[in-house]
Amino acid sequence: MTINLTRRKFLQSAGCAAAAIPFARMAKAEDVFVRTPYTAPGSFAGTKTVTGGICGMCFWRCQMVGKVRDGKLVKLEGNPKSIDNGKSICARGNAGVKLLYDPDRLKYPLKNIGKRGAPVWKRISWDEALDECASRMNAIIDKYDEKSLAIFPHGSSAKYPMEFFEYVIGTPNNSEASFFQCRGSRDMAYIHTLGTPAGEEVDMPNAKAIFMLGTHLGENVHVSHLKKYLKGLENGAKLVVVDPRFSASAAKADIWVQIKPGTDTAFLVAIMNYLVKEEKYDKEYVDDYGYGFDDFVEGISHASLEWAANICDVPAKQIKQVADLLAANAPHVSIHPGRHTTWNGNDFQRERGLACLTGLLGTIGVKGGFVKPKNPKVGRCGWPRVVNPHEESLHYQGEMHPFSPPGTPTDLIRETAVSGDPYPIKGMIAWGQNPMQTIPDPGLTIKMIEQMDFVMVCDVMPTDITMYADILLPETSYLERYDYVKRGTQWDYSQPHQQYISARVPLVSPTSADHERKDSVWITNELAKRMNCAEHIPVKSAEEMVETILAGAELSLKQLQQEDGIHLQPGEDPYGVSFDVDFYNSNVEEAGFPGAPTYVPVPQPPKGYARLVYGRVPVHSFNRTQNNAWLHNEIPRNPVWVNDEIAVHLGLKDGDEVALVNDVGIVSAGTSILKTTPGIRKDVIYTSHGYGSRNPQLSVGANVGIDDNALISNRTIDPETGTHGMRNSFVRIVKEGKILDIPA
Amino acid sequence: MAQCRAAAESHDAVALRLAGWLKFMAQSMEYPQPDWLTVDHLQLLYSILDELGWNEALEALPHQDHILSELGMVELQVEYTRMFINAIPHIVAPPYGSVYTDSEGILFGPSAEKTKRFYHQQGFDLRGPNDIPDHLNHELRFLSLLLQDGKLCESEQFMAIYFRPWFQLFHDRVVTNTRHPYFRIMAELIHFFTKEDNEHDN
Numbered sequence: 022m023t024i025n026l027t028r029r030k031f032l033q034s035a036g037c038a039a040a041a042i043p044f045a046r047m048a049k050a051e052d053v054f055v056r057t058p059y060t061a062p063g064s065f066a067g068t069k070t071v072t073g074g075i076c077g078m079c080f081w082r083c084q085m086v087g088k089v090r091d092g093k094l095v096k097l098e099g100n101p102k103s104i105d106n107g108k109s110i111c112a113r114g115n116a117g118v119k120l121l122y123d124p125d126r127l128k129y130p131l132k133n134i135g136k137r138g139a140p141v142w143k144r145i146s147w148d149e150a151l152d153e154c155a156s157r158m159n160a161i162i163d164k165y166d167e168k169s170l171a172i173f174p175h176g177s178s179a180k181y182p183m184e185f186f187e188y189v190i191g192t193p194n195n196s197e198a199s200f201f202q203c204r205g206s207r208d209m210a211y212i213h214t215l216g217t218p219a220g221e222e223v224d225m226p227n228a229k230a231i232f233m234l235g236t237h238l239g240e241n242v243h244v245s246h247l248k249k250y251l252k253g254l255e256n257g258a259k260l261v262v263v264d265p266r267f268s269a270s271a272a273k274a275d276i277w278v279q280i281k282p283g284t285d286t287a288f289l290v291a292i293m294n295y296l297v298k299e300e301k302y303d304k305e306y307v308d309d310y311g312y313g314f315d316d317f318v319e320g321i322s323h324a325s326l327e328w329a330a331n332i333c334d335v336p337a338k339q340i341k342q343v344a345d346l347l348a349a350n351a352p353h354v355s356i357h358p359g360r361h362t363t364w365n366g367n368d369f370q371r372e373r374g375l376a377c378l379t380g381l382l383g384t385i386g387v388k389g390g391f392v393k394p395k396n397p398k399v400g401r402c403g404w405p406r407v408v409n410p411h412e413e414s415l416h417y418q419g420e421m422h423p424f425s426p427p428g429t430p431t432d433l434i435r436e437t438a439v440s441g442d443p444y445p446i447k448g449m450i451a452w453g454q455n456p457m458q459t460i461p462d463p464g465l466t467i468k469m470i471e472q473m474d475f476v477m478v479c480d481v482m483p484t485d486i487t488m489y490a491d492i493l494l495p496e497t498s499y500l501e502r503y504d505y506v507k508r509g510t511q512w513d514y515s516q517p518h519q520q521y522i523s524a525r526v527p528l529v530s531p532t533s534a535d536h537e538r539k540d541s542v543w544i545t546n547e548l549a550k551r552m553n554c555a556e557h558i559p560v561k562s563a564e565e566m567v568e569t570i571l572a573g574a575e576l577s578l579k580q581l582q583q584e585d586g587i588h589l590q591p592g593e594d595p596y597g598v599s600f601d602v603d604f605y606n607s608n609v610e611e612a613g614f615p616g617a618p619t620y621v622p623v624p625q626p627p628k629g630y631a632r633l634v635y636g637r638v639p640v641h642s643f644n645r646t647q648n649n650a651w652l653h654n655e656i657p658r659n660p661v662w663v664n665d666e667i668a669v670h671l672g673l674k675d676g677d678e679v680a681l682v683n684d685v686g687i688v689s690a691g692t693s694i695l696k697t698t699p700g701i702r703k704d705v706i707y708t709s710h711g712y713g714s715r716n717p718q719l720s721v722g723a724n725v726g727i728d729d730n731a732l733i734s735n736r737t738i739d740p741e742t743g744t745h746g747m748r749n750s751f752v753r754i755v756k757e758g759k760i761l762d763i764p765a
Numbered sequence: 766m767a768q769c770r771a772a773a774e775s776h777d778a779v780a781l782r783l784a785g786w787l788k789f790m791a792q793s794m795e796y797p798q799p800d801w802l803t804v805d806h807l808q809l810l811y812s813i814l815d816e817l818g819w820n821e822a823l824e825a826l827p828h829q830d831h832i833l834s835e836l837g838m839v840e841l842q843v844e845y846t847r848m849f850i851n852a853i854p855h856i857v858a859p860p861y862g863s864v865y866t867d868s869e870g871i872l873f874g875p876s877a878e879k880t881k882r883f884y885h886q887q888g889f890d891l892r893g894p895n896d897i898p899d900h901l902n903h904e905l906r907f908l909s910l911l912l913q914d915g916k917l918c919e920s921e922q923f924m925a926i927y928f929r930p931w932f933q934l935f936h937d938r939v940v941t942n943t944r945h946p947y948f949r950i951m952a953e954l955i956h957f958f959t960k961e962d963n964e965h966d967n
Binding site for chain 1: 778779782783786796816817839842843845846847850851852853854855856859861864869870871872873874877878881882884885886887888889890891892893894895896897900902903906907910957958960
């Protein structure tokens with residue numbers, strides 16, 4: 022550089038004491054750089070393929086490889102050895118690079134020296150952060166007891182801390198979004214019908230017919246799941262899609278049933294009643310494996326096609342058409358259990374209906390049917406069960422929601438925290454979950470938080486909930502850490518049977534001079550030491566945890582690395598496994614609920630309102646990805662679907678900028694654009710989930726689009742499971758400040 | 766390669782002095798902690814401001830007793846967090862080049878890769894495999910190393926191509942937005958020690 026003029030003069034000033042600064046007076050020696058000889062690169066020199074990646078942009082966990090050049094992850098690709106997702110990863114998977122290098126990411130432990138909701142952050146050391154977290158949680162436990170802590174976890178990195186707080190500290194107050202706001206009602210219904218959780222285990226590639234209730238594959242994207250679905254269609258499967266909206270799946274359907282929301286169980290029981298009456302069901306399977314069939318038949322005998330047609334607002338002949346199509350293709354029919362099933366608070370019964378229909382058609386353990394993969398065995402690793410707090414859980418004590426998924430129903434935790442009855446809940450841990458955009462009625466969540474003595478949040482990005490933390494801990498991303506093993510089989514059971522075992526390993530180093538992020542095993546262990554639980558720590562590191570799990574399959578990380586990240590071994594034929602079917606479940610009846618699948622009417626929109634229904638777009642995983650600029654660029658806002666005739670009536674046109682206001686007067690903070698279409702019922706307004714964060718720290722995602730969760734004020738609860746019903750809120754459209762009534 | 770001006774105009778003593786000050790600047794822009802932000806460090810800062818005649822800066826800067834007090838240290842730490850780490854509503858001035866120079870505002874963007882390549886060409890590498898190459902403090906330390914090695918032309922090249930284009934934008938954000946005089950003064954000092962002086966400044 023040209024050292025001259027004013028600067029040079031200054032530096033040349035021999036008499037100037039400040040001009041020459043002795044290096045010895047530097048308080049801290051530089052250690053950022055090392056001297057290395059330079060080697061001229063070739064065109065691709067230095068770019069290496071790193072195997073062992075498992076995607077974390079959603080929860081399907083596709084297997085990947087990373088292209089790393091000079092310490093930087095430049096590209097993600099499907100692992101060519103994968104028999105799950107293969108070489109394919111979705112748009113979100115590709116965009117993981119953008120998450121890794123998002124400038125908005127959390128970097129250091131932060132202490133909130135402002136207020137919850139309006140934080141002022143001060144960077145603190147890990148020791149200070151952990152000391153404060155532990156001492157404040159210890160103080161809460163000392164003052165009250167272990168139950169006074171509540172944890173809101175989500176994702177694989179939250180499993181280890183969740184088990185620590187549940188089984189070592191001893192709080193039953195654990196609300197996993199993946200259960201209580203997603204698939205809990207589904208899996209509990211299948212457990213209490215078929216004796217096994219549903220997963221999404223239908224053999225679509227080999228089905229002759231696929232039946233989907235609300236499932237919108239194509240917009241909801243999980244790679245191997247989509248491969249199954251598309252292979253089935255390619256092989257000629259007939260597709261029935263029941264959805265009030267012309268979804269991506271409805272667009273491929275042979276029969277699209279534009280059902281009235283909330284009435285699906287009526288639709289299902291009418292189909293089943295018709296199949297029974299017409300003797301179009303699998304008598305042999307029912308005889309061999311069915312229980313309570315006579316009571317079941319009696320319980321659904323009222324459900325004529327006309328009865329259901331009236332309730333569901335679809336023609337009776339279409340219901341019959343669907344039933345006949347299913348019967349004609351049985352048993353090679355995929356009755357898809359769905360995934361996100363917390364819809365209307367009558368969800369356990371609906372999912373029981375799907376499971377019973379599966380049994381009625383005998384579509385279990387056969388090609389195209391409900392077939393569970395025979396996965397490889399691996400070891401286990403986790404916290405010891407020092408205590409089992411579940412008998413002290415709120416729903417157990419209150420004799421409510423007897424079919425709750427693991428944990429405690431969310432609203433029992435929130436209401437108890439706010440009321441203090443039957444006991445105080447004064448400490449909150451959110452780990453990988455953003456309750457502000459996950460749990461309906463965020464106003465109640467804020468009330469719960471306000472009365473807490475301490476709030477700790479651990480996350481990768483500054484999501485909405487992080488604004489309410491007293492101490493905010495930055496976690497490594499899925500690309501920088503060891504994490505649980507992924508195992509399974511080839512997705513198409515018509516192919517040679519194979520099993521795979523892989524583990525998430527870092528594609529890039531988690532350490533850097535400019536941030537101090539840690540993985541959940543390290544963080545939890547450090548908390549455990551400070552909470553007098555060091556003796557129970559099961560592993561020293563996430564790496565050791567993975568090694569322990571792999572050892573159960575006589576594998577190691579080293580061997581996995583030698584096998585390009587995925588171990589393959591011969592598999593077993595998954596067909597031929599039957600499940601008993603509790604058509605009429607006496608345990609359910611004894612608990613005070615209908616023993617046969619029963620339609621329970623749901624609240625209807627008040628005059629002037631339409632029901633708010635939400636779904637997904639293929640480029641976002643809930644609110645986790647909303648700050649990802651690459652994904653954001655694909656679908657910047659979540660269009661508001663409105664029936665075209667309604668739009669004409671209201672003087673609205675496609676592309677109008679609108680907000681929504683719900684039936685308790687909450688107006689969406691953000692706005693979005695209108696999509697007018699005949700492909701949606703007149704009494705429904707639809708938008709996609711995962712937009713409209715309130716945290717301005719998300720420089721891409723904040724206040725962009727409409728946050729549907731903020732508008733879900735009517736907190737319906739599924740009585741059997743305690744899971745949320747999230748589609749019983751109603752909205753009107755706001756354009757240029759004017760609220761427009763939806764005509765009946 | 767054409768000879769750069771620096772080789773003709775500069776001499777070792779000046780380069781070494783500049784190297785020292787750039788290293789001092791890098792240290793001064795680390796997260797404020799008592800282990801390095803000492804009486805000695807502050808005395809160096811006061812003395813340089815005094816020699817430069819930056820009286821307004823001297824007056825604006827709190828007394829060292831206050832800066833080194835618990836309250837004063839917290840004030841600096843909170844402002845550092847707000848400016849450079851995470852903040853509501855936004856981190857004000859991310860200290861990474863590619864956030865400013867690459868169209869996507871990405872961390873470790875293409876320009877950061879080029880920066881790292883330049884480090885390699887000069888026989889340096891970052892110790893941490895995942896270190897972000899174009900962090901302000903890394904670039905200042907790298908310049909200091911180049912000057913210590915007498916690589917004046919290379920330092921001029923690095924300054925012009927890699928450092929100044931984004932630092933100017935960073936500087937403007939800091940000066941405009943900071944609530945603590947320390948960071949405004951540091952931004953001005955780095956600007957002073959790295960800008961291309963013009964003839965008419967003489």
